Amino acid sequence: MTATLTELETITADKIVDARGTACPGPLLEAKKGMGTVPVGSVIEIWSTDPVTKTDIGAWSAKVGHEFLGAIGADGYDRVFVRRGK
Amino acid sequence: MAGNEKLVFMVLHGPKEPEHATIPFVMACAALGSDVDVVIGLQADGVQLGRIGGVDNVEAAGFPPLKRLIADFQALGGRLLVCGVCLDSRGIVAPDQLIAGADVVGAYRFIAEITSATNSLVY
Numbered sequence: 001m002t003a004t005l006t007e008l009e010t011i012t013a014d015k016i017v018d019a020r021g022t023a024c025p026g027p028l029l030e031a032k033k034g035m036g037t038v039p040v041g042s043v044i045e046i047w048s049t050d051p052v053t054k055t056d057i058g059a060w061s062a063k064v065g066h067e068f069l070g071a072i073g074a075d076g077y078d079r080v081f082v083r084r085g086k
Numbered sequence: 087m088a089g090n091e092k093l094v095f096m097v098l099h100g101p102k103e104p105e106h107a108t109i110p111f112v113m114a115c116a117a118l119g120s121d122v123d124v125v126i127g128l129q130a131d132g133v134q135l136g137r138i139g140g141v142d143n144v145e146a147a148g149f150p151p152l153k154r155l156i157a158d159f160q161a162l163g164g165r166l167l168v169c170g171v172c173l174d175s176r177g178i179v180a181p182d183q184l185i186a187g188a189d190v191v192g193a194y195r196f197i198a199e200i201t202s203a204t205n206s207l208v209y
Contacts (some may be wrong), residue, residue, distance in 0.1 A: 023150050025116040029158060032119045056116070063120045 002070045003081070004074050009072065011081055013045035020066045020077050027053040027080075028060055035066065035084055043059040043069065054080050061085075088114045092123040094199050094206040100134035104146035107135055110209040111155040125199045126159065129169040130189075136188040137178055160187050167191045167199065184189035 003011070013051035017034035019027035027048040034044050046057060057080050061068035069081035095114055099106035114124045135156070144152040157199045160166065166188045173180055173190065180190045198205045 023148060025119065026150060028116055028119050029162070046199050060116075060120055 002068065005070075005072055008070050008079075008081055009068070011045070013081065014042035014064060015044045017044055017046045019053070020047050020052070022048075024050055024052055024056065026050070028056050030059070031057055031080075031082065035082070038084055040084050040086060043081055043083045046082070047074070047077050048080060049077045051078070054078050057082060092124045092125070092203045093117050094127060094203040096127045096129060096196075096200075096206065096208045097132040097135065098130040099209065100131035101141055101144045101152075102131070104144050104150065104152070106209055107132070107141070107144065107148075108146040108149045108152050110207070111152065112149060113158055113207070114164055115155060115158050115162060118159065118164055122204075124159075124164045125167060125176070125203070126164060127167045127191075127196050127199065129170075129171070129172050129196075131176075133168050133172040133176065133178065136166060136184050138183055138185055140185075156185070167195060169196070 014036050015034055017030050019030040027046055027050055029045045058068040061082050066085040067083040071078050071080040095110040097110050101107055114126055117124050128136050141152040168188050168190050170190045170192055
């Protein structure tokens with residue numbers, strides 16, 4: 001289930017994946033790589049300047065069994081939150 | 087790595103058409119990132135993409151450099167097949183002039199990959 005903006009702002013991610021400056025599919029591949037380094041149930045936060053990342057990561061999460069929590073805008077980039085599901 | 091799904095991308099365009107050459111590798115990497123098995127088949131001028139140095143400095147606007155995408159594609163487990171006749175007709179000598187991991191194949195191998203795939207796309 002997607003979290004509210006207020007809930008997202010209170011999340012402290014277990015890992016931050018800084019994919020700023022990389023174009024599609026870079027952020028998704030970085031997210032996949034980062035997800036492999038944290039235990040199930042952990043939350044990773046992907047930073048991306050590519051505007052399609054939040055929709056791509058949402059679809060990817062549903063496909064591979066993670067929980068897409070949502071995204072919030074930061075200063076020139078998006079912060080995308082995903083909980084590892086498997 | 088791979089699940090039960092499999093995609094085959096047939097790439098017929100070479101470095102002279104950067105978008106046509108790049109986008110299938112973008113799609114392929116995204117699929118591999120989702121645990122989908124992926125084969126890319128290079129035919130016609132697309133075989134230039136399998137040549138050593140063939141994609142140096144090829145970069146479609148807005149996309150990562152093609153050389154990096156191909157490296158990512160192979161690192162993620164993607165398989166690269168290259169049409170032998172298309173290489174011969176362009177004077178490209180296999181395997182000396184091909185990147186590591188590129189397999190030279192004939193029509194039957196392409197058909198076998200396509201008929202066993204969930205879906206095939208032609209670029």
